[in-house]
Amino acid sequence: MKKIGVLTSGGDAPGMNAAIRAVVRYGIFNNINVVGIKNGFRGLVEGDSMEMSLSSVADIIHRGGTVLGSARSKDFQEKEGFERALKNVKYLGLDGIVTIGGDGTFKGAMELAKAGVPTIGIPGTIDNDLAYTQYTLGFFTALTTVLESVEKIRDTSSSHGRTNVIQVMGRNCGDIALYAGLAGGAEMVIIPEVDYNIDEVCDKIMQGRARGKKHSIIILAEGAGDAKDISELIEKKTGVGTRYSVLGYTQRGGTPSAFDRLMGSQMGAMAVELLTSSVSNRVLGIKGNEIFHMDIEEALSMEKKFDEKSYELTKILSI
Template identity: 50%
Template structure:
């Protein structure tokens, strides 16, 4: 088999590990592998490069994606998809593995509907893909955010102030929730749960009244502006508040051992699917098992949000 791999959308730690796993597993089993530079844009341009065992050496520990990523408006149109299919046929490539998030899955599904054997791996730090407990990079990002919050906490304690930490997650509060719980945040603000500033301010004020020396509020960017929340806390409580927006630093860094092992297992599973004649599927992890589901089913279901963990976080912040 001839197999192509591309990464699309926002990068996430562990993408390189996934590319390595797919490439080495395929080669060991007698298949040929090609990397597609710059995502779907590169696919339309035919930017294929052969990959051998050494090409994917020394990338397991590196964040980002060495294949690079790019967003393409042209690929969303049927004409762009036909252009990509023509390039795959010219290169005699039979299978395409797409590593990315929701938008990348839609692209893979469109190609599958036009006869291309496609496979998806969940490459997004937001952990917002259905039928998988974890997405590539989520574990690494949460660990990184917790470490950064620990650093901010030191300064917050020294100055007896409240720190509002704005993290990534336009439509998903998973990073905020998990990092907030792991860092002992006083308040976690996510798009999945209704909230109001009065409750936030009361929670912070009560904490200081109980003798706390600092306050920590973790905000998902899709729920509120960290800067706006900080201004309101100061205005309503009289307590000093400062906002820190973590931004793109959350996407970088060496992937955690979990992300490395998880992607290694998914790389094996996607080659297994190909060899068994299964295509049009998304790979994920459910419990301890690496599983797969049709791409259209994954896209038709919203990823679960752990409301129980959110309630636990509220109780632990007292």
Template identity: 50%
Template sequence: MKKIGVLTSGGDSPGMNAAIRAVVRKAIFHDVEVYGIYQGYTGLMTGQIKKLELGSVGDIIHRGGTFLYSARSEEFKTLEGQKKGIEQLNKHGIEGLVVIGGDGSYRGAEKLTEHGFPCVGVPGTIDNDIPGTDFTIGFDTAINTVIDAIDKIRDTATSHERTYIIEVMGRHAGDIALWSGLAGGAETILIPEATVDMEDVIGRLKRGHDRGKRHSIIVVAEGVGSGVEIGKQIKEATNLETRVSVLGHIQRGGSPTVSDRVLASRLGAYSVELLLDGKKGRAVGIKENKLVDFSISEALSQRHTLDLSMYKLSEELSI
């Protein structure tokens, strides 16, 4: 294999640039040319492809987002769209592809592999919801962004004796809410993986208020429901002064943490090793701090699981 491509797809995450850098430099170290594909699968279909040199990835390891840009593509889900992508890959002589992204990006890589084109997936998503790996690129940065916000909000919650509901990202996975909520000392954490009992939430707030507690932090994953609506329910049931902060896309941005830079570098380089070893349809990950690879199809057929012992611990520590 003498030419490989790399693209980022779906939602951006801090550390994607570090992963691209690792792919480019690892490949060039092994005398393999690397081509950057801009705008994700959309750019693949339209031929937005450019050769990358060592200098192309200089001074990007510390930058959030992805300099290759990212996009979601409905057309690429079709057979016609996939054929357009393969035609462009063949036109540029690209023999293997590294795809950095989440489950939607993996599905595109799976389809290309089914058509005979070697792909390797690298998990880039702040949600930490890819089965087969303990952590995804961007998760650590995102939860550090959230905990910074929680710490600041707690200051004003204490000063004004208020209950704050903080809504974080996570439509189907509660990892961001759980990790940041536990680290931030939240009184209640609401995640999609656990049944939400609003009577219990309200009862906990009332008991805290009765023993003299004058402020509280509640962290809500967006997949559970609207933080605004939950805030209204709490206000009506307790008459406590309540405020809501929806953190939104701030969680996706920022310079990646040391953990994310190292993880991205290791996974990006490993993906190149797999391609050069003739492997395809694989995804890379980390388990107990060791690099692993597994079938993309296998990963997509499984459901992401969350460590509910951490959830139980958060309840025990917030009595």
């Protein structure tokens, strides 16, 4: 293993830079040249890359986003584009590639592995929607960002005696909403994994007002509905002034948490270590405090288990 590539693909996530830094520095420590592929698989198709050095990853561990850039590539999914990517792998002299991203990134890595390119995947997505791992890189930073917004919105909600619906990201996974609701003391969370009844939501709000609580916070996962529609319906049914906030891409940015920096650093180093040990077509994950690796195809075939216990706890603690 003389030269490896590293790329980030799909949505950016805090902690990606920590992983990039670890891949580069752990590689250099082991006398391996590292090439940074710009803008994900699109950069691999277009041959857009840069030689990485110790200084090229200096002072990036604390930065959000990804210094390599990220983009989705339809060309990579087509036969012609994929063949161009393979030619660029050979032209660059890459003996392996570390890919950082979500399920789409891992599917691309799996195709590269099937074509004979050794690959290791690092889970980088704020959605926490990969079934095989307990947490993904960026999730806890995004969760902290959401909680900071919830506290600010709670201040104005309390001042005006309103209900506020806060819409968070996560695609079809409700983990951000669920854990933000539990940690932020929300009256209710609305997530894709559980059907909700708008009348039950309204009853919960009115029960709170009956015991003197003037405001309510409802956290909505983007895959479960539209904040504007739900807030308008709540106000119509309860007569309580209701506002909504869509937090959007603020959740992807910002300084990564200590946990995401640690996980990114440890996974980046392990990815290089696996490649140098001739281990390929694997993805890294974490359970408890243990970082592990498993087959990409097996990881992608697993079904995400809903944390029903935390959901029930949220309901109990919001009585």
